[in-house]
Amino acid sequence: xxxxxxxxxxxxxxCLWLGLDVKSxxxxxxxxxxxxxxxxxxxxxxADASKGATYDAQASTQAATVRTDAVxxxxxxxxxxxxxxxxxxxxxxxxxxxxxxxxxxxxxVDLAPLVAKQDELIQGLSKENADLKTQVxxxxxxRDSWKQAYNDSAKEAxxxxxxxxxxxxxxxxxxxxxxxxxxxxxxASGYVAGKVF
Numbered sequence: 740x741x742x743x744x745x746x747x748x749x750x751x752x753x754c755l756w757l758g759l760d761v762k763s764x765x766x767x768x769x770x771x772x773x774x775x776x777x778x779x780x781x782x783x784x785x786a787d788a789s790k791g792a793t794y795d796a797q798a799s800t801q802a803a804t805v806r807t808d809a810v811x812x813x814x815x816x817x818x819x820x821x822x823x824x825x826x827x828x829x830x831x832x833x834x835x836x837x838x839x840x841x842x843x844x845x846x847x848v849d850l851a852p853l854v855a856k857q858d859e860l861i862q863g864l865s866k867e868n869a870d871l872k873t874q875v876x877x878x879x880x881x882r883d884s885w886k887q888a889y890n891d892s893a894k895e896a897x898x899x900x901x902x903x904x905x906x907x908x909x910x911x912x913x914x915x916x917x918x919x920x921x922x923x924x925x926x927a928s929g930y931v932a933g934k935v936f
Contacts, residue, residue, distance in 0.1 A: 777898035784891035794881030801874040808867035
């Protein structure tokens with residue numbers, strides 16, 4: 740009976756060792772694949788962050804243009820208001836209860852400068868509007884790029900954590916393999932020593 744157990748123990752240890760070896764190899768391959776995926780996510784995050792930085796720079800440049808447009812529009816509005824205030828006003832007599840509405844009487848007023856300034860104001864507002872739309876597109880692109888960079892970095896972190904846990908598992912399997920090898924060598928050495936001495 741004792742000899743049966745002596746034959747089964749090495750076989751069981753060999754099977755356990757082989758199983759741990761297979762597990763270790765499988766985990767190492769999975770870890771390598773996960774690390775490759777994590778590297779790809781890192782590269783995507785860096786690319787998205789670069790795009791976000793480019794959009795930020797464009798938005799900053801556009802902000803200066805929008806500030807210039809706002810100053811121009813404010814000056815044009817002030818000029819239009821000044822021209823409107825400079826227009827002569829005809830005196831308005833108080834209407835009598837039964838009289839028809841009075842027709843304005845007075846010198847003709849030249850409205851050409853006011854109309855020209857209003858046209859300039861409309862053009863300035865149109866340019867400011869177009870520049871604001873461009874800035875919104877740049878800011879939206881920056882926001883989307885930074886968000887995607889964050890998402891890519893989060894995925895990379897998850898993949899790195901998975902790879903770390905797999906490596907820890909592989910190390911544990913290797914430690915058990917080493918213990919089994921040590922036990923087997925000790926058992927074999929003891930057996931040989933018992934036969935020789």
